[in-house]
Amino acid sequence: MKKKVLSVFLIAAMALSMTACGSGNSGSGSGSSEGDTAPASDEAEDTGSEGDADSGELITVGYAQVGAESDWRTANTESFKSTFIEENGYKLIFDDAQQKQENQIKAIRSFIQQEVDYIVVAPVVETGWETVLEEAKEAGIPVILSDRMMDVSDDSLFEAWVGGNFVKEGETCGDWLADYLEEQGRGDEEINMVTIQGTIGASAQVGRTEGMANKLEEHSNWKMLDMQSGEFTQAKGQEVMESFLKSYDDIDVVICENDNEAFGAIDAIKAAGKSCGPDGDIIVVSFDSVKAAFESMIAGDLNATFECNPLHGPRVAEIIQKLEAGETVDKIQYVDEAYFDTSMDLETILAERAY
Template sequence: MKFKAMLIASAMAFVPASVMAADLTIGFSQIGSESGWRAAETTVTKQEAEKRGINLKFADAQQKQENQIKALRSFIAQGVDAILIAPVVATGWDEVLEEAKESEIPVILLDRTVDASDDLYMTAVTSDLVHEGRVAGKWLVDEMAGAKCDIVELQGTTGSSPAIDRKNGFEEGIAGSDNLKIVRSQTGDFTRSQGKVVMESFLKAVGGENICALYAHNDDMAVGAIQAIKEAGLKPGEDIKIVSIDSVPDIHLAMLEGEANATVELTPNMAGPAFDALDAYFSNGVVPPKWIQTESKLYTLKDDNKHIYETKRYLGY
């Protein structure tokens, strides 16, 4: 098997890593393309594979677990060197992961985790949702520098884990700064139109002049809220500071016009760290930790938002 040949080669340790990676065949089972971010993840994964000369076998599951399981079985039958999977749900993976393990094919989870024993997969590459909220909160603490600030919050879909974690993270981030206070918090369902509707009600219930900052759990809601703020005759970004999460192209466009202030990136590049881990494993036998956390990078008005917008807009967001 190719996999065993790799191990022998890595024991010899003469061959440079880049050449090693070039020989790899990796299967990638993607959930589908239900959101712009998901589409961007697919694009970036293909780009990263091409950059490293990896032969990527891509399977779109169209939101169905049975399609993902089928794809995994077909990858195993083809004898790929490794499998990347973004699992659509958390449960029901034990059997197929067991099969991959028996065939000695390492599996790396992307973006989401599963409820299965952690010896069934090599590692999980995900973002820390709580940390994202914390970064956003810390930014606002620094930005305000002690000045009093009443914050309104647009939450994600009630009960969803990004909404819960990003809320808790932000609260951790502003904890200890008594000048910052969340005065209103309501769900905007992660959508532009609800973000706009709920911001309209905030502006009337609290009074636009009393709101100092908006924290939105995703950029789309922030983009909707920006329109509501403009229609109320206020200047988004100046009268009301805006910080959100995801770093989608449209928020960089808003930042370019000074209408939003900061965004925390949920990187679509989950595959890059996964390929690096596989590379290290195959060439040097380095077993990665069970969780690889992606960077939650903060973008502000100081960054080159025009350049970021131009690079991101073609990723499929």
């Protein structure tokens, strides 16, 4: 591995990332378009330009991305592509797994064969990684996890994890909902809820479901009618919500584990002749806080969104620089998180958001 000095640009990008709070996904375009990513089953995308610079002096990073299922993911991908560039001392080999673990494992093995300096993975699910991580360790290639966690028996198989505190996000959502219902004079009412979960087994799904379950235990008048996976996509979120509406006549709250699912749920609610948002029949909340979620709140359809910062590139680059310098790094590194609802000056906030 070749030791590099962190560029002024990267330091500035790092500062920008640290000021953005977050945790999320959504449904309109922010960051790069999905067409910019290459399928994991095809050739990985090499985003380092090898024209005039001596690529042998660059730090080569292989990034195995989940896919392009949401606006949050698109912004996350763009953060890596704009950070790990030749001007900053890097060559990035990018691979889109299209939501398939087998594609990510294939990509990691390809990175090992190419003798990259570092491997970054945003794992599709938490389990099933030990063998390929052991192969990376044997090859002497450090692995850094982004966004989602891996459940492994030996945590020395990866150097660090960067992402949101998903359990805390779920708990923050529950606390917000309790305060909101109290303000509406509904604090003691029986509240019927449904949850459109993310991809089952993904860290964000596991954590957000657990956090909200913790808050359900604190409110005996809250009833969870049903939970189904919307796979973090708008289309599946709409499909699940359509099913909920056919099965239950008295839904008060819909919890969507990312913004994209919320957009699909809102479409389903309207198609069924019902309304949602602050002045509607159904309260809709979501996670990720991408730009389209602000637009949905401004339109009066979404009540609140709980943030997950997708700009992980600069934080991962900082970790790599410390490892290059022989320093130790914290194993778990949470990004800052906030939430937003319709009581805020959303138009001003939206105008200043990077994703």
